[in-house]
Amino acid sequence: MKSILIFITLCLLTPSLWANSTASFPKNINEWILVKESIIPGKNVELPEGTSLFIQNTVRTYNWINQGKGTKLNIYVPKEKLTSYKTHGPYADGPTAVGIYEDSNIIFVTEHIAGEAIYGTYDREGNDISSSHPSFNVQACIQCHTSNKDICMNGTCATPIIDIFQK
């Protein structure tokens, strides 16, 4: 009963969070370490046979970027979280990683609080663009990262898309 009351209260208090980025735009990204280089293939790129359903779905969700031409995707991690990034957690509180669509001025942010991942979508100037497209929405982030527990561990993905082209 107590948990239900907490749930209802939270529902009433935090409706605005559903639409906006939850994670904050991190400072000093330029000083972060590049840990992975990947791509979002263009609309016309045919994925290799046997590509996992998760990647097929991710590509389908984001291949509209850059007018359907795709984009380079780089992952940056703050120096102090490099070790926990390699083991996919546990993460300390604060920003954990950013994924930058280099050709499209889009930055996806992952932050952790009490071991829980939260997400945000920004441009390079730090403007919240999570409402500008359904695939930037925080719920879409949660739907993909948090819900796919066996692919995205503790909010950071285990399988970069580029790997499938390197096999």
Add this chain to the structure above:
Amino acid sequence: MNMGLKHKLILTFLTVQIVLTTCAGYYQYKQQWPLLESQSVENHKNIARQLNNIISLSIEGNNYANIYLPTFVDRLKSMSSLIYLEVNGVSERSNKYQFAYHKALGETWRNYYPANYSASLDERIEKLSTALLNKNIDTVKVNFLLHRIEEEKLKYTQNLKQKKALSQLNLPFIKNTPAIQKNWMLTFSIPSTNNKGGNINFIFDVSPLKQLQDTLLRSLLLESFFTLSITSLLIILAIQWFIHPIEQLTKHLSHDIQAIDIDNIPAITTNNEIGDLARKFKVLVSNTSQHIRFIEELSTLDTLTNLLNRRHFDKIANDLLLRAKQHDLVFSLLFIDIDNFKKYNDNYGHNEGDVALQKVAATLLNTVNKDDDYCFRFGGEEFLVVLINKTHEQACKVAKSICTSIEDENIEHLFNQTHNKLTVSIGACSIIEHNDNVKIKDILKNADNALYKAKGSGKNKVCCTVI
């Protein structure tokens, strides 16, 4: 039951026709129904395949959020024939993945939770609650996370209830191969397409198939009924056409053979086996009639004199008397005996005797009215004449006329004293008033007595008497 050929033929052909029509209908049903069934199964498999992508994606990522999405639930609900969906799979990291949907419950629910799931949720809540105590913490973010975990916990409770509710629904066992259950539920399973595999089990409502089955059966029954009706009618008409001449022939030939009109035998002009039969019957009837007539003549006539014989008198005398009585006519019997005929035979020989008898007979026939009167050779030299519709006086007159005519024949008979020629004596008896007690034998006796008197009075005489 004694059935005619026509009825036997109709019954046989109709039985054969019913059996053939029933077999044809059954064969058609056996051909068409599996097609309809397999078409329905294929349609539902196509519906099922449309869900495979999203479900397999969810299995792969161990993703239960997908199955709670209103778009996904609405999609399942929009599949009006989908009753139940059950997913068993293995996720990318080999975790057990299970969820289900039931139309009656109207929701999807997670079917499998790890043993420590509830405790881990409490632990995460506890951790976040502790974090809230930190003054530097962004409470908005923590509350957002708390809200998300509480949502997960609520879902967990709901799913346990749904799982319990499902156990109360009587669902059939689902095999991999499609099967239509007695209650018109189609069950089958398809494999998921994720790497580690899994099964997606479906139960669809295929009750519209029952309507299709009813329609198919109705149309086949109707078709069979019309086929049966038309062919039965044709069979009856054909049999009627075939049997009718035989029936007519049978009816025509069922009369006494001598009463058969051989000039109008039915179907005799028909140019087929029935016509041949009719023609052969005509020949047979004609020959048989001739033989019968000959035999009748033999049994009716006296071979020497060609007069009717005594047997025939015995046969028809009562009928003649009855006829006279019914029409109130006088019935007269003349008993004629040749005088001293034994002496004639003894002296002139039997051959001459026979000739004399023939002459007497011929005289009798010439004297009486051949249309109304009957002449019989009663035996030896005795003759009978039956006269009907003549008064007693007229009968006596006929008797006297016979007597005179024979005398006038002048047949020599020197041993017939005083006459020296062949003469006859006649005793006549007439029934003027009919009486039920008077029989032929009485009349014969009276006539014989009268004859005796005529003989006694000198022969070549007529003695008449009445009853």
